[in-house]
Amino acid sequence: MRIAIDAMGGDHAPALIVKGALEAAAEWPETQLLLVGDSAQIEAHLGGFKPANITIIHADDVIGPDDEPVKAVRRKKGSSMVIAGQLVREGKAEAMLSAGNTGALMTTGLLVVGRIEGIERPALAPMLPTMDDVGVLALDLGANMDAKPEHLLQYGIMGSIFRTKIHGMANPRVGLLNVGTEDKKGNELSKAAYELLEAAPIHFVGNVEANGVLSRQCDVLVCDGFSGNIMLKAMEGTASFVMRAIRDAFMSTWLTKLAALVVRPKVSQLKAKMDYKEYGAALLLGVNGLVLKCHGSSDNKAVKNAVGKARTAIETELIQSIAAEISRK
Amino acid sequence: MRIAIDAMGGDHAPALIVKGALEAAAEWPETQLLLVGDSAQIEAHLGGFKPANITIIHADDVIGPDDEPVKAVRRKKGSSMVIAGQLVREGKAEAMLSAGNTGALMTTGLLVVGRIEGIERPALAPMLPTMDDVGVLALDLGANMDAKPEHLLQYGIMGSIFRTKIHGMANPRVGLLNVGTEDKKGNELSKAAYELLEAAPIHFVGNVEANGVLSRQCDVLVCDGFSGNIMLKAMEGTASFVMRAIRDAFMSTWLTKLAALVVRPKVSQLKAKMDYKEYGAALLLGVNGLVLKCHGSSDNKAVKNAVGKARTAIETELIQSIAAEISRK
Numbered sequence: 001m002r003i004a005i006d007a008m009g010g011d012h013a014p015a016l017i018v019k020g021a022l023e024a025a026a027e028w029p030e031t032q033l034l035l036v037g038d039s040a041q042i043e044a045h046l047g048g049f050k051p052a053n054i055t056i057i058h059a060d061d062v063i064g065p066d067d068e069p070v071k072a073v074r075r076k077k078g079s080s081m082v083i084a085g086q087l088v089r090e091g092k093a094e095a096m097l098s099a100g101n102t103g104a105l106m107t108t109g110l111l112v113v114g115r116i117e118g119i120e121r122p123a124l125a126p127m128l129p130t131m132d133d134v135g136v137l138a139l140d141l142g143a144n145m146d147a148k149p150e151h152l153l154q155y156g157i158m159g160s161i162f163r164t165k166i167h168g169m170a171n172p173r174v175g176l177l178n179v180g181t182e183d184k185k186g187n188e189l190s191k192a193a194y195e196l197l198e199a200a201p202i203h204f205v206g207n208v209e210a211n212g213v214l215s216r217q218c219d220v221l222v223c224d225g226f227s228g229n230i231m232l233k234a235m236e237g238t239a240s241f242v243m244r245a246i247r248d249a250f251m252s253t254w255l256t257k258l259a260a261l262v263v264r265p266k267v268s269q270l271k272a273k274m275d276y277k278e279y280g281a282a283l284l285l286g287v288n289g290l291v292l293k294c295h296g297s298s299d300n301k302a303v304k305n306a307v308g309k310a311r312t313a314i315e316t317e318l319i320q321s322i323a324a325e326i327s328r329k
Numbered sequence: 330m331r332i333a334i335d336a337m338g339g340d341h342a343p344a345l346i347v348k349g350a351l352e353a354a355a356e357w358p359e360t361q362l363l364l365v366g367d368s369a370q371i372e373a374h375l376g377g378f379k380p381a382n383i384t385i386i387h388a389d390d391v392i393g394p395d396d397e398p399v400k401a402v403r404r405k406k407g408s409s410m411v412i413a414g415q416l417v418r419e420g421k422a423e424a425m426l427s428a429g430n431t432g433a434l435m436t437t438g439l440l441v442v443g444r445i446e447g448i449e450r451p452a453l454a455p456m457l458p459t460m461d462d463v464g465v466l467a468l469d470l471g472a473n474m475d476a477k478p479e480h481l482l483q484y485g486i487m488g489s490i491f492r493t494k495i496h497g498m499a500n501p502r503v504g505l506l507n508v509g510t511e512d513k514k515g516n517e518l519s520k521a522a523y524e525l526l527e528a529a530p531i532h533f534v535g536n537v538e539a540n541g542v543l544s545r546q547c548d549v550l551v552c553d554g555f556s557g558n559i560m561l562k563a564m565e566g567t568a569s570f571v572m573r574a575i576r577d578a579f580m581s582t583w584l585t586k587l588a589a590l591v592v593r594p595k596v597s598q599l600k601a602k603m604d605y606k607e608y609g610a611a612l613l614l615g616v617n618g619l620v621l622k623c624h625g626s627s628d629n630k631a632v633k634n635a636v637g638k639a640r641t642a643i644e645t646e647l648i649q650s651i652a653a654e655i656s657r658k
Binding site: 179190214233237246255 | 556584
């Protein structure tokens with residue numbers, strides 16, 4: 001099993017990406033890790049020690065966080081991200097992961113790795129935190145801005161397979177993000193998608209409101225990229241606002257500072273639970289190979305976890321299952 | 330100045346609606362309040378005391394919270410909500426307010442009171458809480474599910490006039506809810522609306538993300554009813570989840586319970602700040618008369634505040650200003 005890692009993408013690249021790769025290489029000695037990036041820099045961070053299951057693949061160029069995605073992927077053929085995508089396309093790696101420019105990674109998935117036949121629009125599918133810590137797989141949260149009902153249907157099918165394969169759920173509940181729970185609610189898109197999802201070979205539980213996500217009223221949340229992204233940012237913004245306000249409340253007097261010491265462990269736990277950045281790598285579902293998006297602020301632990309997730313997806317034949325299900329229709 | 334009050338709508342109707350009307354009548358003796366509803370019940374709650382500026386207008390029927398909006402408004406001509414709307418339409422009242430069925434109230438605004446000439450779709454425009462307690466006027470948050478770019482343009486104009494007239498803002502900043510702050514971001518609707526808003530005679534500050542609302546990056550937030558409603562519910566859900574988790578954290582040991590006593594006043598303040606229900610009556614902007622939607626859980630204080638808001642809107646000639654601006658185009 002071979003996993004290509006974009007060593008140059010993310011806030012802590014290449015140092016913590018390489019560190020994470022080393023940890024993953026030690027944990028899973030039978031997994032080949034292909035570290036793609038500036039070989040001199042990668043070697044420097046390896047510190048003279050290169051395990052047998054790490055291979056360095058040199059890349060001259062890097063796609064930066066401010067590069068225009070489509071332009072960057074088309075022009076920077078020698079960038080670490082595009083080369084990692086190329087490895088997946090050519091079958092030299094079963095998966096790639098990157099903490100770099102999100103738009104460029106989605107473009108790499110679409111243009112370099114390529115779509116699964118029959119999938120119209122790939123979707124970015126991260127996990128959203130829930131009260132019970134299990135999480136909801138949400139798709140799409142920003143890859144496809146003007147979704148059609150058929151796209152939402154495919155998201156439901158792909159998400160359902162994901163939770164079965166990756167999380168071992170027997171019968172994942174698929175919900176449609178909407179403004180009310182009644183079946184005739186919503187805009188034209190959501191009403192049309194409702195009918196398609198209801199007829200699909202999945203466990204569709206109907207409409208779910210944004211405030212039902214945290215209580216995990218479904219295991220897979222289907223939405224268009226525009227409203228999904230707005231929901232995500234509203235959740236992130238509100239959570240970080242409330243946490244900050246709580247901190248301010250504790251810092252107001254010496255007595256409250258004392259009280260803060262007592263509840264600090266609990267509040268830190270809550271903060272970690274609500275940290276959308278902590279929730280692991282997101283898969284770009286619908287491309288013909290495994291493409292994992294790690295958060296830009298990923299550290300070595302996040303990189304190692306992403307490698308673990310990629311391994312599970314390879315072992316459970318996620319992509320093959322999606323391709324088989326989509327071609328059946 | 331005459332304000333019609335639907336005495337029968339809301340969780341605490343008619344008791345606290347009548348109580349709020351009594352408080353408003355005492356505060357503003359020159360304002361005529363028309364209490365619409367079951368006269369026997371209203372009289373019972375008045376307790377034998379009817380101030381000179383309160384008039385009871387009997388209504389046989391009530392629109393319930395589960396009534397299908399359009400059907401209910403069309404069929405229940407004798408309901409308190411429809412009669413209140415009729416009073417506005419006929420010029421017998423300058424404003425109406427109700428804590429009843431939101432959809433039915435919007436339908437009453439549209440079908441009974443009628444639209445301002447040139448306005449295609451009225452919008453429900455509540456205030457959203459912000460960190461600095463000033464709030465953001467958001468429209469539309471659920472009246473119009475499939476908005477067109479022209480509707481969003483009109484929301485921007487109406488919202489700008491609202492904040493100038495009702496809140497005395499000199500040059501309110503109008504923002505467009507979007508998935509990024511760059512000007513080419515978003516879906517087809519938001520991109521087209523961006524161009525129209527940029528050319529409009531308002532202070533347009535561009536795209537605003539959902540997490541920029543709490544830090545008040547704009548004074549008026551323009552959005553379509555679908556994504557706006559999703560943002561609202563994501564904010565409400567996340568805020569109430571975090572507050573509940575904080576409470577649980579405090580209740581875990583006797584030491585944390587002690588700590589809770591110390592910070593309780595601060596946390597209560599924060600809870601009130603984040604309580605979307607507390608944020609006062611929302612106007613239905615774009616109808617040819619003042620229609621105020623009070624939250625279903627409104628108590629006497631909320632009703633009295635809504636009367637105050639209606640008074641300001643009447644005094645500042647909000648509707649006339651919107652009509653004049655829209656007809657200029």
